[in-house]
Amino acid sequence: MVGNPGEVTAVAPALPPTTRDPVNGTERVLAEVLAGVVRVERVPVDSHFFDDLGANSLVMAHFCARVRKHPDLPAVSMRDVYGHPTIRGLAAALAGVPAEAPAPPPEPAGPPPRGSSARYVLCGALQFLTFALYCLLSGLVTAQGYDWVSAGDGVVDVYLRSAAFGGAVLVGLCTVPVVAKWVLVGRWKETEFPVWTLAYLRFWTVKVLLHVNPMVLFAGNPLYVLYLRALGARIGRNVTILSRSVPVCTDLFSVGDDTVIRKDSHFLCYQAHAGHIRTGRVTLGRGVFVGENTVLDIGTTMGDGSQLGHASALYGGAAVPAGQRRHGSPAQRTDVDHLRVAPADCGTARRVGYGLATVLQTLLVTMPLLVGGAYMLLTVAPSLDVLLNRDALHLTSGRFYAEALGLSLALFAGSVVVGLAFVTVVPRLLARFLEPDRVYPLYGFHYSVQRTVARLTNVHFFTWLCGDSSYIVHYLRALGYDLSHVRQTGSNFGTAVAHETPFLASVGSGTMVADGLSIMNAEFSATSFRVSRATIGANSFLGNHIAYPVGGRTGENVLLATKVMVPLDGEVREGVGLLGSPPFEIPRTVERDTRFDHLREGDELHRRLAAKNRHNLRSMGLFLFIRWFDMFALTVLGFAAFDLSGEHGTAGGLLLGASLIAGLLFTTGYYVLVERIILRFRPLEPRLHSIYDPLFWRQERLWKLPDRHLAVFNGTPFKNVVWRLLGVRIGRRVFDDGAYITERTLTAVGDDCTLGAQSKIQSHSQEDGTFKSDHIVIGDGVTLGVGALVHYGASMGDAAVLAADSFLMKGEEVPPGAHWGGNPAVAPRRA
Numbered sequence: 001m002v003g004n005p006g007e008v009t010a011v012a013p014a015l016p017p018t019t020r021d022p023v024n025g026t027e028r029v030l031a032e033v034l035a036g037v038v039r040v041e042r043v044p045v046d047s048h049f050f051d052d053l054g055a056n057s058l059v060m061a062h063f064c065a066r067v068r069k070h071p072d073l074p075a076v077s078m079r080d081v082y083g084h085p086t087i088r089g090l091a092a093a094l095a096g097v098p099a100e101a102p103a104p105p106p107e108p109a110g111p112p113p114r115g116s117s118a119r120y121v122l123c124g125a126l127q128f129l130t131f132a133l134y135c136l137l138s139g140l141v142t143a144q145g146y147d148w149v150s151a152g153d154g155v156v157d158v159y160l161r162s163a164a165f166g167g168a169v170l171v172g173l174c175t176v177p178v179v180a181k182w183v184l185v186g187r188w189k190e191t192e193f194p195v196w197t198l199a200y201l202r203f204w205t206v207k208v209l210l211h212v213n214p215m216v217l218f219a220g221n222p223l224y225v226l227y228l229r230a231l232g233a234r235i236g237r238n239v240t241i242l243s244r245s246v247p248v249c250t251d252l253f254s255v256g257d258d259t260v261i262r263k264d265s266h267f268l269c270y271q272a273h274a275g276h277i278r279t280g281r282v283t284l285g286r287g288v289f290v291g292e293n294t295v296l297d298i299g300t301t302m303g304d305g306s307q308l309g310h311a312s313a314l315y316g317g318a319a320v321p322a323g324q325r326r327h328g329s330p331a332q333r334t335d336v337d338h339l340r341v342a343p344a345d346c347g348t349a350r351r352v353g354y355g356l357a358t359v360l361q362t363l364l365v366t367m368p369l370l371v372g373g374a375y376m377l378l379t380v381a382p383s384l385d386v387l388l389n390r391d392a393l394h395l396t397s398g399r400f401y402a403e404a405l406g407l408s409l410a411l412f413a414g415s416v417v418v419g420l421a422f423v424t425v426v427p428r429l430l431a432r433f434l435e436p437d438r439v440y441p442l443y444g445f446h447y448s449v450q451r452t453v454a455r456l457t458n459v460h461f462f463t464w465l466c467g468d469s470s471y472i473v474h475y476l477r478a479l480g481y482d483l484s485h486v487r488q489t490g491s492n493f494g495t496a497v498a499h500e501t502p503f504l505a506s507v508g509s510g511t512m513v514a515d516g517l518s519i520m521n522a523e524f525s526a527t528s529f530r531v532s533r534a535t536i537g538a539n540s541f542l543g544n545h546i547a548y549p550v551g552g553r554t555g556e557n558v559l560l561a562t563k564v565m566v567p568l569d570g571e572v573r574e575g576v577g578l579l580g581s582p583p584f585e586i587p588r589t590v591e592r593d594t595r596f597d598h599l600r601e602g603d604e605l606h607r608r609l610a611a612k613n614r615h616n617l618r619s620m621g622l623f624l625f626i627r628w629f630d631m632f633a634l635t636v637l638g639f640a641a642f643d644l645s646g647e648h649g650t651a652g653g654l655l656l657g658a659s660l661i662a663g664l665l666f667t668t669g670y671y672v673l674v675e676r677i678i679l680r681f682r683p684l685e686p687r688l689h690s691i692y693d694p695l696f697w698r699q700e701r702l703w704k705l706p707d708r709h710l711a712v713f714n715g716t717p718f719k720n721v722v723w724r725l726l727g728v729r730i731g732r733r734v735f736d737d738g739a740y741i742t743e744r745t746l747t748a749v750g751d752d753c754t755l756g757a758q759s760k761i762q763s764h765s766q767e768d769g770t771f772k773s774d775h776i777v778i779g780d781g782v783t784l785g786v787g788a789l790v791h792y793g794a795s796m797g798d799a800a801v802l803a804a805d806s807f808l809m810k811g812e813e814v815p816p817g818a819h820w821g822g823n824p825a826v827a828p829r830r831a
Helices: 025-038 057-068 078-083 087-093 117-150 155-184 198-211 214-218 222-230 348-380 398-431 445-457 460-466 471-479 602-645 649-678 694-702 708-713 717-726
Strands: 192-194 253-255 270-273 276-279 282-284 300-302 325-327 497-499 505-507 517-520 522-524 528-531 534-536 546-549 577-579 584-586 687-690 747-749 764-767 770-773 776-778
Touching (some): 117 649, 155 214, 192 198, 214 222, 460 471, 534 546, 687 694, 694 770
Parallel strands (some): 253 282, 282 300, 497 517, 505 534
Antiparallel strands (some): 522 528
């Protein structure tokens, strides 16, 4: 069965004789608006929106949008609807709110001035030249290094040369961003400049160099703090930063002693808004705690001893007083203590020793293995005489392509088989050294074990391969998850599941997870950590992008909506839904999400699940073939450049660099073509159907396609070209600083929009066994803040703004020029 997700349906019962009529103007107007939305003659003022009328969140979002168009009524949000689910209750709750439109933004509404297309094109050309220069230089260095390492006599000599060359490359990669920052920018200052200008080009160059910097891999290490200091950040003693989100304007980043910043926190020290880059300070005092999945916008300040909980955000200019705790988006005061692990003895000597040990391990073990190991593997591999022979040109030889095919196939298959064995065996051996609930000091043996386990068991390739199928359950169990008695659904987990340790992650029977789950089963302070069990109850459903902490106060049969903040206080929630940050209760399910329940039981379930498993298995095989063929093509390109370089001496290194550019172009075009073929060169259509419908299985195939290479194009005009090739109806001069669009052909983005880093435009949703998708329309000049998420069926008018970390729910309509924010997003009200 397929339905239209935009269809408004309700099950309004016949009115009993005792039904009361509206007693005031607000009740009457609200009842008339809702009756029009649900398409009934009259709505009783005491009827429950969800239980009696059969409405759902999409229907009520349309209701809120229509109410906002009445100038004589206060604006109604989804939080109001869920908190007061009758006309009478809603009218009473709104009685104290002035009956006027939401406060307008301080500047006049309307789209920003049109950008300059000439400046846009010129900036893109200069960005390409910068990228090409970097690639050519990398190729030149690689060619020279290979020749020098290959001249080694014996294993020991090759090892020493590999260590020297690898160390020099590592130091160079880490040094270039520092030098570029001080030469191109000097000290960052609070300022504002348009995108696509020379000032932006300097900003972009520094940002890209920082993001490709290998020091990002050292997040959580004292070396990372030292590196940020070299870039101009003012960071105190005993500071632990676990997030890989590198602040770009480092001179504006200040952190006091004994502060800890958890992973997936964003403190960029700049803001992309309305076609401009605004730089600003982020200031953290002494002993501050910043939780996971958080955003610190520019101009924010946290006083000594203050805390910001997980899944929270501080908007521009917000300040947290000393000692105060806050959570939510936007953050509000709370009594919850998020720093729940006791301190340990972790002095300067321990940090220095750990940093030195990391340097020695990297220079003497890691880099020689990467450089020398790759060289030795190629030289001892059989039947590679043609690929490695630069004395003659072999591009026209069939043997050249046969060897490239064999090498790529052996490397790809070997990495999958060996990698799977490695990530399922080695972490189990290491985990024996960690005792649950025991406090350990940072930067010691146990800390190294925990970080190694986390890295090895969070390899994205395998969750991507097995996710959205029954096979993800077996993979997670092999990692160490406690999944109790699994009730197979064929979609128990999505393609993105993360954790700190898989051996202390428990998920109850019958629970389904959409995508983007992060299990926070390790807790950190500035000096200590501990691992503890995190338990997700049975028969629950978790939406997208949820960080689930140890001690989460949810039990069985709970709906955790997309981007919800899992509560750490209060009673254990069961049999309800939770939405927002901070969370509030909503119905566990509605009629629209149960219409396919008959397909989830009995013989019908077994039949459809078996068919889905077969389809998913074919998708996994197709996914592996597609990935391998890309690797084969890149192998041919790389060795073709290697073959040609033998006749051109030093200039041959430039050919290797050119092959990097050609490889990126091929990979991008290849996956664009694959996606369009899967779609049969047709756009997606809005859907409402069961996860056991073959239409959903075809949709799942799109989620298997690799797209991490798109990050290379962030902040450049070329990102828009790629989106357009993928089917996005995107306007001119859009500034995409790192947004992600899930269903490209269901999305329309207007001219001169600004899409912030880590923002997401998601045209689908899955709740239990029901899949829904619909169009998203974003007007001209719209701004999406860092980490903002726009859900299916939503629309944003021209020049509208969605604040950082906000969640624009399905079906919402943001008026032109409006500034919305929060989770869920709402318009600000006048006091």
